[in-house]
Amino acid sequence: MLQFKLVLLGDSSVGKSSIVHRFVKDSFDEFRESTIGAAFLSQSIKLDEDDTVIKFEIWDTAGQERYKSLAPMYYRNANAALVVYDITASDSLSKAQSWVEELKNKVADDKLVICLVGNKLDLCQEDSGKRSVEISDAKQYADEQGLLFFEVSAKTGEKVNDVFKSIGESLYSYKKEELLSKSEQNGTNTHGQVDLQLQKPATSDPTSCCT
Amino acid sequence: MEFDESYIDRPIKVKSSIERLPNLNENNDTLTLSISSSSHPTTSINLDQTLFQSRLQQPSQSLSQSNSAHVYNDIETISSSVPSILTRDNNFYNELASITTSNNINSWKRSFVSNEIPNVFKPFSDEFLTTSNSSSNNDDISNYDKNFLFLTSAGKPIYSTFGKDEQLVSIMGLINTIIHFFRINASKELKTIKFLNSNFVFLNRSPIILLAYSRLGETTTELIDQLDFLYSYLISSISERQILRLFDKRDNFDLRNFLEVSDFENLDQICYMISNKFYPDLYLGSLQCLTLKHSSIRKKTHELMIKNLLMDSDLPRGTLLYGLLVYPENKLVSVLRPKGHTLHTTDLHLLLCLIFNRFNNQDNNQELWVPICFPKFNANGFLYAYINFLSSKNNKPSSRGTSSASNIKNSNNDKNCPALVLISAQKDMFHPLKVLAESFINELTESGLLDKITTYNGFKMSDVPAPFVHHFIYKSKKHVQYITPEVDHNMFINQMPNFEISYASYELKLKTYYQQLYNSIMNGSTGGPLSKSILNFMQWSISPESHQEPDISEDMQNSFLKEESPNIMGLAWVTPTFELYLICNNGIVDKDVIFKSAKNIANWCRKNEARLFVTEGAVY
Numbered sequence: 107m108l109q110f111k112l113v114l115l116g117d118s119s120v121g122k123s124s125i126v127h128r129f130v131k132d133s134f135d136e137f138r139e140s141t142i143g144a145a146f147l148s149q150s151i152k153l154d155e156d157d158t159v160i161k162f163e164i165w166d167t168a169g170q171e172r173y174k175s176l177a178p179m180y181y182r183n184a185n186a187a188l189v190v191y192d193i194t195a196s197d198s199l200s201k202a203q204s205w206v207e208e209l210k211n212k213v214a215d216d217k218l219v220i221c222l223v224g225n226k227l228d229l230c231q232e233d234s235g236k237r238s239v240e241i242s243d244a245k246q247y248a249d250e251q252g253l254l255f256f257e258v259s260a261k262t263g264e265k266v267n268d269v270f271k272s273i274g275e276s277l278y279s280y281k282k283e284e285l286l287s288k289s290e291q292n293g294t295n296t297h298g299q300v301d302l303q304l305q306k307p308a309t310s311d312p313t314s315c316c317t
Numbered sequence: 318m319e320f321d322e323s324y325i326d327r328p329i330k331v332k333s334s335i336e337r338l339p340n341l342n343e344n345n346d347t348l349t350l351s352i353s354s355s356s357h358p359t360t361s362i363n364l365d366q367t368l369f370q371s372r373l374q375q376p377s378q379s380l381s382q383s384n385s386a387h388v389y390n391d392i393e394t395i396s397s398s399v400p401s402i403l404t405r406d407n408n409f410y411n412e413l414a415s416i417t418t419s420n421n422i423n424s425w426k427r428s429f430v431s432n433e434i435p436n437v438f439k440p441f442s443d444e445f446l447t448t449s450n451s452s453s454n455n456d457d458i459s460n461y462d463k464n465f466l467f468l469t470s471a472g473k474p475i476y477s478t479f480g481k482d483e484q485l486v487s488i489m490g491l492i493n494t495i496i497h498f499f500r501i502n503a504s505k506e507l508k509t510i511k512f513l514n515s516n517f518v519f520l521n522r523s524p525i526i527l528l529a530y531s532r533l534g535e536t537t538t539e540l541i542d543q544l545d546f547l548y549s550y551l552i553s554s555i556s557e558r559q560i561l562r563l564f565d566k567r568d569n570f571d572l573r574n575f576l577e578v579s580d581f582e583n584l585d586q587i588c589y590m591i592s593n594k595f596y597p598d599l600y601l602g603s604l605q606c607l608t609l610k611h612s613s614i615r616k617k618t619h620e621l622m623i624k625n626l627l628m629d630s631d632l633p634r635g636t637l638l639y640g641l642l643v644y645p646e647n648k649l650v651s652v653l654r655p656k657g658h659t660l661h662t663t664d665l666h667l668l669l670c671l672i673f674n675r676f677n678n679q680d681n682n683q684e685l686w687v688p689i690c691f692p693k694f695n696a697n698g699f700l701y702a703y704i705n706f707l708s709s710k711n712n713k714p715s716s717r718g719t720s721s722a723s724n725i726k727n728s729n730n731d732k733n734c735p736a737l738v739l740i741s742a743q744k745d746m747f748h749p750l751k752v753l754a755e756s757f758i759n760e761l762t763e764s765g766l767l768d769k770i771t772t773y774n775g776f777k778m779s780d781v782p783a784p785f786v787h788h789f790i791y792k793s794k795k796h797v798q799y800i801t802p803e804v805d806h807n808m809f810i811n812q813m814p815n816f817e818i819s820y821a822s823y824e825l826k827l828k829t830y831y832q833q834l835y836n837s838i839m840n841g842s843t844g845g846p847l848s849k850s851i852l853n854f855m856q857w858s859i860s861p862e863s864h865q866e867p868d869i870s871e872d873m874q875n876s877f878l879k880e881e882s883p884n885i886m887g888l889a890w891v892t893p894t895f896e897l898y899l900i901c902n903n904g905i906v907d908k909d910v911i912f913k914s915a916k917n918i919a920n921w922c923r924k925n926e927a928r929l930f931v932t933e934g935a936v937y
């Protein structure tokens with residue numbers, strides 16, 4: 107099993123918590139309250155490739171401006187970031203873009219997987235007049251920046267699992283590269299052993315955060 | 318112990334009650350209590366200020382319980398008994414000590430316990446029985462009997478519980494003018510304006526001014542406490558330093574732009590709770606403690622806290638400041654704390670409100686990491702709370718009454734999940750604390766303690782040898798905690814489609830009885846109790862003459878269907894070690910009997926102290 111840390115960023119009420127809950131509990135709450143501080147959850151998925159099980163340790167952060175200064179604490183050690191905007195609110199995309207920039211500037215790990223996610227697709231399927239971010243614009247931006255990109259609906263669940271699966275696949279392919287180059291150096295190690303060694307310190311390791 | 322009949326107060330009108338007082342001194346011998354003539358009762362209910370007088374002219378809106386569906390429009394005066402403030406002499410305690418457990422147990426078990434107490438108060442309007450925001454169909458501010466408003470010292474509106482925005486702006490402008498008028502012309506802080514039944518109370522926490530407005534008979538002290546709590550909430554969310562900094566730059570800063578939706582929601586929740594729920598925590602300045610079946614459960618939980626959260630941890634000392642196990646409805650289960658330090662009750666009230674009002678519908682597969690400023694701990698800095706809702710996975714939802722009745726209590730959440738809270742001053746301690754929490758929770762679950770905590774549903778009135786007492790609150794001063802019997806939800810079952818309303822109105826009724834009882838022993842001007850030791854009986858009843866007004870003969874046939882007329886006695890008993898407030902069954906007015914039960918309660922609480930209260934906690 108591989109363990110990765112994932113953080114969700116984005117403006118308040120774009121649906122970060124809703125996406126996480128769709129992914130973790132396969133449920134949706136119309137009246138979800140705005141997140142205070144941050145919530146920590148985990149969920150595992152199985153990739154088609156090699157039957158690999160990937161466990162995500164997820165930080166669902168608060169989008170409220172007040173908590174912005176705490177964000178580095180959550181993305182600092184992340185392997186993946188899910189940057190969410192609301193496709194019915196165009197200013198939420200610019201907020202997402204500024205998160206992408208911040209991640210690129212502040213996270214040293216060049217293997218950080220960033221996924222741009224436009225949420226509330228169901229609203230535009232009901233009434234296309236509600237859309238205020240064109241899919242082509244967002245897609246173009248994502249391509250330029252080398253981001254994964256999806257439009258999803260936490261409400262209907264459409265594409266939500268695909269987001270996590272595709273992040274998992276990217277992370278796994280990075281990990282395989284790493285393993286290959288490592289085992290070329292060391293020669294004899296079997297896969298299983300290397301897996302454990304190469305993992306970033308699990309979040310459950312008490313030493314990982316206090317130094 | 319014999320009582321002189323004449324000691325027992327009869328329902329009389331308030332004005333005469335004060336005149337009757339001196340007589341009490343002559344009659345007190347039989348009680349072997351001395352009445353301090355110095356502590357004259359300022360405690361009689363002044364009906365002009367209470368809510369029931371003029372309002373009672375309206376027929377009740379059928380919100381009262383079906384079995385007490387009394388129309389109180391014939392009440393002219395609700396009489397309060399002569400409040401008797403008694404100070405203790407030594408005999409008092411001797412007496413208390415002499416009450417042994419040899420009470421005839423059968424007698425109280427057999428005693429009739431009425432399930433319902435009548436409502437002598439103004440029929441509660443819908444606004445109070447439904448959640449705060451649902452009554453937005455009529456936003457006119459004058460429609461509300463109670464409201465909280467905050468504005469900045471420069472007169473900018475910040476928050477109001479009820480009311481339309483446009484209306485508020487002009488009202489707040491007016492308030493601001495009045496406040497400034499007093500400041501300039503009398504160089505005095507305006508504290509309160511009383512007008513007919515209305516009480517306006519101001520609290521100046523420059524740069525924020527808070528105003529409470531109530532037509533519900535609440536005292537100035539009560540309203541100030543409530544405002545202070547609301548202000549504490551603001552601090553807990555943004556810290557005092559931040560507030561000052563924001564206004565430092567600009568006097569006319571608009572704080573609304575800085576507050577988040579969640580702040581307004583939380584304020585609404587707190588206002589709703591302190592206005593409508595049975596929440597004596599605030600005026601008692603204490604926390605409710607979860608009663609356990611055996612004291613060993615708490616003891617073992619504390620041992621596990623020490624072991625798993627401290628001994629087995631290699632974190633630097635002081636990383637974990639406090640550990641709390643808390644239970645829905647703002648109850649304390651166990652506490653881990655440094656020697657010589659306790660968290661202030663206001664801070665704990667805020668924390669518990671946040672946990673159980675804000676996060677109560679969170680599912681328990683997530684852990685939270687929440688920055689919170691504890692105003693009394695340090696109003697300028699933030700602490701970080703690790704919060705984990707424990708699920709006792711093999712636990713069925715507890716069986717409180719029928720399942721539907723238990724939903725009243727846990728409408729969002731039909732499991733009684735305690736929450737573990739670990740508090741640190743360091744913002745990046747989540748993961749280390751999570752590790753400690755997991756090992757603690759594991760052992761708590763495996764040892765079966767968690768099940769024992771979640772399956773016991775507190776004690777019932779019938780567990781206490783206190784005949785004729787309907788309900789009580791016992792506060793242990795040493796522990797700054799109180800306990801109260803669980804309300805038997807079965808008594809709402811027969812009000813089936815409406816039991817949610819029934820329960821809410823019962824809660825509000827209970828709250829009002831206790832509030833008036835409590836206020837009867839409070840010094841209106843200083844806010845403290847009138848004396849260190851107080852025994853005060855209070856009676857709510859319909860005065861005989863007004864009761865006879867309606868044509869009884871006409872109603873004769875139905876009269877047996879009607880409930881007996883309300884005649885409720887309450888007792889407030891304050892000693893240096895505890896405070897006891899109790900409400901008797903309707904019609905029980907024999908003070909001898911009541912005081913005997915009161916002593917039984919005090920004895921029972923003392924005997925069961927360890928399972929009723931967190932006595933020491935896990936101290937490190």
Ligand SMILES: Nc1nc2c(ncn2[C@@H]2O[C@H](COP(=O)(O)OP(=O)(O)OP(=O)(O)O)[C@@H](O)[C@H]2O)c(=O)[nH]1
Nearest residue numbers: 118119120121122123124136140141169226260261
């Ligand atoms: N129609 C629709 N509504 C959604 C969707 N996702 C979320 N919402 C609603 O949008 C609101 C905000 O969702 P949240 O998940 O709380 O947003 P958030 O990003 O976590 O917000 P913060 O916690 O404040 O940062 C809620 O009322 C959701 O019910 C969606 O896919 N479709």
Ligand SMILES: [Mg+2]
Nearest residue numbers: 122123140141
């Ligand atoms: Mg959220």
